[in-house]
Structures are given as C-alpha cells and as structure tokens.
Amino acid sequence: MSKRALISVSDKAGIVAFAEELANLGFEIISTGGTKKALDDAGLATIAIDSVTEFPEMMDGRVKTLHPKIHGGLLAKRDNEEHVKAMEDHDIKPIDLVVVNLYPFKETIQKDGVTEAEAIENIDIGGPSMIRSAAKNSDSVTILVDPVDYEQVLKELTEEGVTTLKTRKKLAAKAFRHTAAYDALISEYLTDLVGLETPEKLTRSYDLKQNLRYGENSHQKAAFYKNQLPTPYSIAQAEQLHGKELSYNNIKDADAALRIAREYSKPTVVALKHMNPCGIGTASNIDQAFDFAFDADPVSIFGGIIVLNRPVDVETAEKMSKIFLEIIIAPEFTDAALEVLTKKKNVRLLTLDFTNTVTREKEYVSVLGGLLVQEQDLPHADKIQDWHVVTDRQPTNEELEALEFAWNAVKHVKSNAILLANKEQTVGIGAGQMNRVGSVKIAINQAQEAGKLEGAVLASDAFFPMNDSVEFAGEHGIKAIIQPGGSIKDQDSIDMANKYGIAMIFTDVRHFRH
Structure with missing residues (x-):
C-alpha cells in the first residue's frame, strides 16, 4: 500500500x-x-x-x-x-x-x-x-x-x-x-x-529570540524569549548594528534604561549600571544632555548602558567613544557617528523605534512555584496637578522643575531609593538600602563629593517613616523635597522640613521598585 x-x-x-x-x-x-x-x-x-x-x-x-x-x-x-x-x-x-x-x-x-x-x-x-x-x-x-x-x-x-x-x-x-x-x-x-483583568488561567506564549551564552552568572544557562506579538519599544525588538551579542545582564540593564528614557520628552541621556541609573541628563540638545549624564557620575558610567532618546550625532559619538561602554541605544545613528563608534569592536550599538514608548502590557516576574503579574508603573502615573505642598515654604519655579525631573527618575532606582537632582541632571543616588536614611546619606555624600550638592532637590520613592531623613537633608542644605507622603508620622517630617525652611511636596503616589 x-x-x-x-x-x-x-x-x-x-x-x-x-x-x-x-x-x-x-x-x-x-x-x-x-x-x-x-x-x-x-x-x-x-x-x-x-x-x-x-x-x-x-x-x-x-x-x-x-x-x-x-x-x-x-x-x-x-x-x-x-x-x-x-x-x-x-x-x-x-x-x-x-x-x-x-x-x-x-x-x-x-x-x-x-x-x-x-x-x-x-x-x-x-x-x-x-x-x-x-x-x-x-x-x-x-x-x-x-x-x-x-x-x-x-x-x-x-x-x-x-x-x-x-x-x-x-x-x-x-x-x-x-x-x-x-x-x-x-x-x-x-x-x-472582554476586559478580564485576572483570568482563572494565565496562558501566554513566547518565541525564542536567542540562546544566551549564560545567565546572570557564568554557571547559569539562559535564553531570551520575545512576545508573540512584538512590542516596538522594547529591547526584544531592537536592531543591533554592531558589537557582540547581548548577554543576560545586558538585556536586563537595557530594559531598565529604556524604561527610564521614556519618562522624558526633552533630549535626554540615561546612563545605567546594574539596573540603577548612574546618571541622567536632559537639555535642549542630545550632545549637552550627554554631558550632563556623564558629569552626573563620570566614574560609574564606565562599562555602563547608554540610552539616548534622540539620534546620535558625530559630536556625541566622539565623546562616547572616549569611554568604555557596553551598549548604546538610540533611535538612529548618523553615518558619521557610526563610523566613529564602530571603531570600538566591543561596544554594542542598537536602534529602536522611539515613536511610541508607552505600552500597557503587564509585567511578569517569576517566583519559586509561580508568577507575579502587575500593571506597569507607567510614565506620569501621577499627575503634577494633583501634587500638593505641605510645608510653609513653596518651591520656586526652578525647584519645581528639578523636583519633576527627580521624581521621574527616582521611580527607576531600586528601593529604598533617594535621588538628588537639579533641573538638568542627577547629582546623587542612594539605591537599595534597607533603611531610607541610609539611602539619603549615600545620595548626599555622592553629591557633596562631586561638589554638586548646592541647589539640589531630593526625591524619595516612598514616604519617610521618621523625620531623620528630612533632618539629615536639612542639615546638608537641601531646600526642596518630593515624596509620596502617607506615613503615620508625616507631620513629624513636615515639622522638620519647616524647621529647615524646606519646601516639601506630597504626590500621594508611591514608586517602589524591587
């Protein structure tokens, strides 16, 4: 037959x-x-x-x-x-x-x-x-x-x-x-x-993008999967123009940097290391924005990830070529910029569609035996018109501009997070400490050593459980603070801010990032 x-x-x-x-x-x-x-x-x-x-x-x-x-x-x-x-x-x-x-x-x-x-x-x-x-x-x-x-x-x-x-x-x-x-x-x-938020069964599927050389550490096997339906503004959809393949840690860091970059509409540069920003700069042009991001922490940027939300010109490329960077991501590179940067064989150059940076897809995080699912903490999840000043002193217009810049940045720092900034750049970052005052001390010490503390404002991703953080900030000349509020001891922090003549804003929205 x-x-x-x-x-x-x-x-x-x-x-x-x-x-x-x-x-x-x-x-x-x-x-x-x-x-x-x-x-x-x-x-x-x-x-x-x-x-x-x-x-x-x-x-x-x-x-x-x-x-x-x-x-x-x-x-x-x-x-x-x-x-x-x-x-x-x-x-x-x-x-x-x-x-x-x-x-x-x-x-x-x-x-x-x-x-x-x-x-x-x-x-x-x-x-x-x-x-x-x-x-x-x-x-x-x-x-x-x-x-x-x-x-x-x-x-x-x-x-x-x-x-x-x-x-x-x-x-x-x-x-x-x-x-x-x-x-x-x-x-x-x-x-x-049908608009069902939490179905009784979660069924999702991903396509293999690449096998990775190893995971977070060299003894761990790993692979990179992408959504079946492409997400344009994502590292999964980036086009690599130059350099060796991305590693597990590269992909996680690049994702974190992209999330920060989408917070800003002005020309902005994000420098990131180990899932935390080490410098963010914003200006009227991308070249100046890079200067601000670099100057924010010229030590930590070494070996970092850079995201620029504008095309890379030759002037900016020349500056970046002088330091060791793992990855540079931008909407595009001019031919002259590519000629400069491709001379460095190890830097990875990627382009990405920046026209629609906000997607409402859920976030999925694995835990032993299961999966956590949540909405993203999207850009501008809280509205500036809903912020309210709780102290005797009102922030100046310049302070308000700096506070908005800092608030958009601090949500991307690992909790407990404290970030100091002026209206153009971050100047001190305290990340991942077990107590909030510890993060305050790290951020202020960093800004102080760099000579950038004067005029800086402070953002906290969550409320101050006690007034010691505000007191330490006041003792070191901080004159404006933005935080969610919501502690049973809020009044103690407000009183401490008034003692030091600090203008303090409550946003009523927390931005933990674990």
Whole structure:
C-alpha cells in the first residue's frame, strides 16, 4: 500500500519542493484549498479532501477535515487489531505524514483596523485538530508544522524509507508547542476583548529570540524569549548594528534604561549600571544632555548602558567613544557617528523605534512555584496637578522643575531609593538600602563629593517613616523635597522640613521598585 501525506498550510514556504520529493518517494498527497491549488499548479497530482471524506466542504470551509476518514487515518494504532479492522470496515486509509500550519491569526490581529469578525474567522479549528491527532499518534505518524524541519524528514525518508521514532517524538512535542502557542494567543486576544483583568488561567506564549551564552552568572544557562506579538519599544525588538551579542545582564540593564528614557520628552541621556541609573541628563540638545549624564557620575558610567532618546550625532559619538561602554541605544545613528563608534569592536550599538514608548502590557516576574503579574508603573502615573505642598515654604519655579525631573527618575532606582537632582541632571543616588536614611546619606555624600550638592532637590520613592531623613537633608542644605507622603508620622517630617525652611511636596503616589 502506498503511503499517504496530508498537506494543508498557510505558510507555503518550501512546500512545493517538499511535496515533489514526497511524490518521488511514492507518497500520495491529500490536500485542501489554496495548498492544493499551489501543488496542482506545480504539476503535482493531489487528492482533494472531499474525495477522501466523500463529504463536501461547507460553511465557507469551516467544515472540511473534521471527519472520521481523516482522523481515523491519523489516530489508528497500526499494531492494534481492532483499530486496523475498524479502518477496513469503514474504508479508512492510514495517513502517515501530515504537514499543517495554521490560519494566520497572529498576522491578522496585528493589522490596523482589524475587526473582531476578521479575527474570529482566522481561528483555525481543523488544523489544530489534525496536528493534535497526528502528534498523539507519533508512534506511526510524522507531523510537521515548521518548514525548517522539511530537510531532516526528507533525509530520513530517503535514506531509511521512514522517519525515526526519535524524530517523530521531537516533532510531536514541537507540534503541541505550536498549537499551545496558537491557542494562547487566541485566548489572550479574547480575554482582552472582554476586559478580564485576572483570568482563572494565565496562558501566554513566547518565541525564542536567542540562546544566551549564560545567565546572570557564568554557571547559569539562559535564553531570551520575545512576545508573540512584538512590542516596538522594547529591547526584544531592537536592531543591533554592531558589537557582540547581548548577554543576560545586558538585556536586563537595557530594559531598565529604556524604561527610564521614556519618562522624558526633552533630549535626554540615561546612563545605567546594574539596573540603577548612574546618571541622567536632559537639555535642549542630545550632545549637552550627554554631558550632563556623564558629569552626573563620570566614574560609574564606565562599562555602563547608554540610552539616548534622540539620534546620535558625530559630536556625541566622539565623546562616547572616549569611554568604555557596553551598549548604546538610540533611535538612529548618523553615518558619521557610526563610523566613529564602530571603531570600538566591543561596544554594542542598537536602534529602536522611539515613536511610541508607552505600552500597557503587564509585567511578569517569576517566583519559586509561580508568577507575579502587575500593571506597569507607567510614565506620569501621577499627575503634577494633583501634587500638593505641605510645608510653609513653596518651591520656586526652578525647584519645581528639578523636583519633576527627580521624581521621574527616582521611580527607576531600586528601593529604598533617594535621588538628588537639579533641573538638568542627577547629582546623587542612594539605591537599595534597607533603611531610607541610609539611602539619603549615600545620595548626599555622592553629591557633596562631586561638589554638586548646592541647589539640589531630593526625591524619595516612598514616604519617610521618621523625620531623620528630612533632618539629615536639612542639615546638608537641601531646600526642596518630593515624596509620596502617607506615613503615620508625616507631620513629624513636615515639622522638620519647616524647621529647615524646606519646601516639601506630597504626590500621594508611591514608586517602589524591587
């Protein structure tokens, strides 16, 4: 008995050549719709699906392969006498090889203006059913869902006449991943459509972007996966122009730096080390903004990540080329800037679409045994018009400008976080301390050593539980503070601020970042 293959694909890459080889190997080919036409047009003999089922396609093609003569041919155990007899009794012929990929649901929902009806029509039913039937019976049936696997299957069929059990098992696992990812995307789309925030099952799927050399440390294996639906303003969608591949830590740091850069609309440069900003500068042009970011901490920037929210010109490139940097990310680089920076073989240069930097996708953080899900702490989550001054002294216009700059930055420093700034740059950062006054001391000491303490304002990501932080700031000349408020001892901090003539703003919004 000749072998049978069933071919029905939306991605027709390489399918004609593959089918020709199958025909040369003695396979009969069953096919449907557009796939059948493509194979027929290439001069291949094919069997229409309704010739097998003896039942017409109907309902705009919604019902064509959901039939016992298809699924019986896929699911029957070849070494089971009852199964074999059932096939004989009902004139069902075994199907040995299936090539199916699915309606382009992902591509459809990414189109501008797509309607719900269009999306629904691109939910494949028969395809996943055939894939699952074939994969369940991988002892006998070869299932292909990816053109990349055609070559290996043809090699085994040519050399041995059959595929190996090991290959069939691997392809079956891949097939179930394929349908699981497909269903996950559909469930995500439909869940969003009905506005359900916390579904009883969380089903998401990601595509492998690259295997990494190692993880956070050299003994840890790691890989980088990207969302099935691309997020334009993300490190996953960045185009690398130069340098070696990104590491695990590079990717995390780059993500953190991109989150900071989107807080600012003016030309801004973010320098980041170990998930914390070491310098942020903003100005009327990107060259000056880099000077401010560099000057904020010229020591820590060494080996750092730089994000610029404007194209990189040759003047800025010349400055960056004089220091060791791991990564530089920008909307684009001028040809002259690229010529300068590509002379440094180790720096990684990436471009990214900065036109829409805000996405409302959820954040997912793994913990042992589970996953934490939350909304992002988006730019300008709190409105400046809702801020209120709680002290006797009001901030000056210049202080208010600096406080806004500092508030946008401190939310990206690891808690407990304190950040000092003027209206153009950060001047002191205290990150990740177990008590808040410790972070205050670090930030003030940094600014003091750099000679930048005078005129600086202070931002705190969360309230002051006691007045000691305000007292230390007042003793060192700080005259303006921004913080969420909300402590049962707020009045103590307000009284301390009044004692030192400090203007203090409450925002009523906390910005912890763990």
